[in-house]
Amino acid sequence: MSLPSxxxxxxxxxxxxxxxxxxxxxxxxDQGIKRPLLVTDEGLAGLDxxxxxxxxxxxxxxxxxxxxxxxxxxxxxxxxxxxQLCLQASCDGIIAIGGGSALDVGKxxxxxxxxxxxxxxxxxxxxxxxxxxxxxxxxxxxxxxTAGTGSEVGRAAVIVDEESRSKKIIFHPDMMPKIVISDxxxxxxxxxxITAWTGVDALVHAIEAYCAPGFHPMAEGIALEAIRTIATxxxxxxxxxxxxxxxxxxxxxxxxxxxxxxxxxxxxHSVSHVLGALYNTHHGLANAVILPYGLSHxxxxxxxxxxxxxxxxxxxxxxxxxxxxxxxxxxxxxDIPHTLAELGMDEQDAVAIGQRAYLDPCTASNARPxxxxxxxxxxxxxxxxxxxxxx
Numbered sequence: 034m035s036l037p038s039x040x041x042x043x044x045x046x047x048x049x050x051x052x053x054x055x056x057x058x059x060x061x062x063d064q065g066i067k068r069p070l071l072v073t074d075e076g077l078a079g080l081d082x083x084x085x086x087x088x089x090x091x092x093x094x095x096x097x098x099x100x101x102x103x104x105x106x107x108x109x110x111x112x113x114x115x116x117q118l119c120l121q122a123s124c125d126g127i128i129a130i131g132g133g134s135a136l137d138v139g140k141x142x143x144x145x146x147x148x149x150x151x152x153x154x155x156x157x158x159x160x161x162x163x164x165x166x167x168x169x170x171x172x173x174x175x176x177x178x179t180a181g182t183g184s185e186v187g188r189a190a191v192i193v194d195e196e197s198r199s200k201k202i203i204f205h206p207d208m209m210p211k212i213v214i215s216d217x218x219x220x221x222x223x224x225x226x227i228t229a230w231t232g233v234d235a236l237v238h239a240i241e242a243y244c245a246p247g248f249h250p251m252a253e254g255i256a257l258e259a260i261r262t263i264a265t266x267x268x269x270x271x272x273x274x275x276x277x278x279x280x281x282x283x284x285x286x287x288x289x290x291x292x293x294x295x296x297x298x299x300x301x302h303s304v305s306h307v308l309g310a311l312y313n314t315h316h317g318l319a320n321a322v323i324l325p326y327g328l329s330h331x332x333x334x335x336x337x338x339x340x341x342x343x344x345x346x347x348x349x350x351x352x353x354x355x356x357x358x359x360x361x362x363x364x365x366x367x368d369i370p371h372t373l374a375e376l377g378m379d380e381q382d383a384v385a386i387g388q389r390a391y392l393d394p395c396t397a398s399n400a401r402p403x404x405x406x407x408x409x410x411x412x413x414x415x416x417x418x419x420x421x422x423x424x
Contacts, residue, residue, distance in 0.1 A: 035217070036281040044186055044292055049215040049285070051277060054176065057086055057128065058093035060212045064172040066126030068096050070119045072139035073130045074103040077178065082219055083130060086176075098122040100142075106200070106309045106316065107134045108193045109152060112141045119146045119171075127173045129210070132231065133182025133316070136175050137190035140208045143171040157189060157204035157394055167207050175210035178219045180270075180283035181231025181317050183238060183291020185213045193310050200306040202394055215288065217281040225271045229367040232267040232283055234317030236260065237301055237324050238290035243342070244328075244335045244400040245297030256293035257345050262286040264346055264363070271367055297398025301327035303390040304412050311386070314376060321369045322376065325357045326414040330423045334401040372418040379416070386412045 038050025048056055061069055069090065077083050078101030090097045100115040119127070119142055129139025145152055147169025155161055175185035184190065189204040223231075239259035242252055263286045270279040304327075305319040328335070332353040339353040348355050361371075370376060387409025390396065396403060403411075414422040 035277045045209050045213060046211065047186075047213045047215055047288070049281075051216065051218050051281075053214050053216040054082060054086060054219060055089070056214060057174070057176070058089050058095060060174045060214060061090070061095055061126065061128070062093075064126060064174065064211050066095070066172060066174070068098075068122060068124050069126045069128045069174075070098045070100060070115065070122065070124040070142065071128045071130065072100045072103065072115055072135055072142060074105075074132065074135045075101060077101070077131050077135070086128075086130065097128075098124055103131065103135045103138045105134050106193055106313050107138045108195050110195065111138050112145065112152060112192060115142045116145050124171070126171050128176065129173060130176040130178065132177070132179040133184045133191075136177065136182070136184035137192065139175070140173055140184070140190045140210065141192060141203055143173045144203070144205055144208050146171055152192070152203060153194065153201065155203050155205060157202040162205045165205050167205070170205065170207045173208075173210040174212050174214065176214045176216070176219070177284065177287070179223060179227065179231040180220060180280070180287040181234040183235060183287045185210055185215070186288045186291050191306070198310050199389060200310045200393075213288070215284050217277050217284055220280045220284060221275060221277065223274060225274065226368070228274060229267070229271050229369060230315055230317035230321060231287075232263060232270065232317075233321035233324065233364070233367070233369065235283070235287040235290040236263045236267070237320040238294045238298070239263065240324070240328070241299040241301055242290070242293040242296045244331060244338055245299060245398045246400060247296060247398075249296040252293045252296035255289050256296075257342065259286045259289040259293060260342065261345055262289070268363070268366055298395040299327065299399035300330065300390070300396060300403055300408060300411055302395040303393035303399070304386065304408060304415070306393050306395070307386050307389045308373075308378070311382065312378065318369070318376070319373075321364065322371070322373055323411070323415045325360050325364075326411055326420065326423065328353055328357055328360070329420050330407070330411050330414070331400040373412070373416045380413060383409050383412055383416070
């Protein structure tokens with residue numbers, strides 16, 4: 034059984050359904066794109082559905098250029114290379130196909146191709162985004178192939194600054210893709226481990242957004258439904274990768290979770306971003322390992338919210354501990370490691386990780402106020418599996 038095809042507008046135009054990749058040329062024409070640059074990652078560049086998308090563009094007389102060298106935890110040089118290609122070919126729009134890395138690079142290319150300022154001038158701080166010439170931002174069509182980052186519905190991108198070895202968030206409200214083609218068929222071949230890691234990434238987005246301080250009932254409602262959906266369908270997608278209904282629910286849930294995190298994220302992401310920049314750790318996997326430790330660290334500030342989440346998930350308990358036990362069991366079922374040590378990390382950089390994580394933009398919206406020492410403790414707890422380190 035598959036979910037019905039449908040179009041909706043929230044927070045951008047989303048064309049959902051099996052086989053909707055066949056509407057790519059239609060989406061280009063809708064946006065007036067005649068010379069697109071197709072951006073994807075190196076793992077997808079030669080796959081059949083990417084080649085078929087390129088053939089579709091040719092059949093509709095849409096001359097396109099191609100950049101297929103994006104890697105996980107994308108670097109600034111990926112953006113720079115793709116921008117140069119975009120300018121050389123006089124491209125007038127971007128098609129970004131892939132996971133969060135390819136989508137983030139594609140959105141940054143759309144942003145930067147017409148600018149005279151540097152990428153880091155548009156880091157998400159204060160009103161930096163106003164430095165950009167908004168009228169020169171190219172339209173983007175986003176086609177996610179993983180159910181994780183939700184970058185297809187976001188106004189920001191995460192890029193590694195190679196010089197400082199840190200992840201930086203690039204933001205502009207017009208980075209939001211104009212059309213999202215959300216086709217569950219494209220995620221069908223995703224292996225179980227990547228399905229699990231990206232799926233828990235979406236889960237962390239929803240949980241941290243739900244826990245973030247501030248009043249945003251719309252985001253909280255979307256986050257709760259995303260959590261419920263992921264808890265129901267992620268184990269199915271991992272155990273049966275060909276279950277197209279599960280794939281569809283997960284794609285929708287990932288977009289919902291990313292929509293919700295406009296309310297904020299938190300310390301789990303703060304530490305995870307640092308690990309990705311320093312060790313090239315898969316972002317979703319790092320989030321998945323840190324998740325229960327982050328909730329434990331925030332427990333005193335989120336217990337009331339966790340009680341409601343327990344009811345949504347049908348758990349017997351009514352507090353943060355009950356949610357943590359549920360998540361630990363879920364991780365075991367998904368074969369996700371319990372500690373960062375199992376990923377080959379040690380305490381050598383613990384102090385620096387705490388300091389760098391404190392500077393991450395996600396820290397400001399954590400459920401409890403934290404400092405660098407708190408984030409160092411969070412890293413050490415996730416490293417060793419020792420919850421007692423946290424207070």
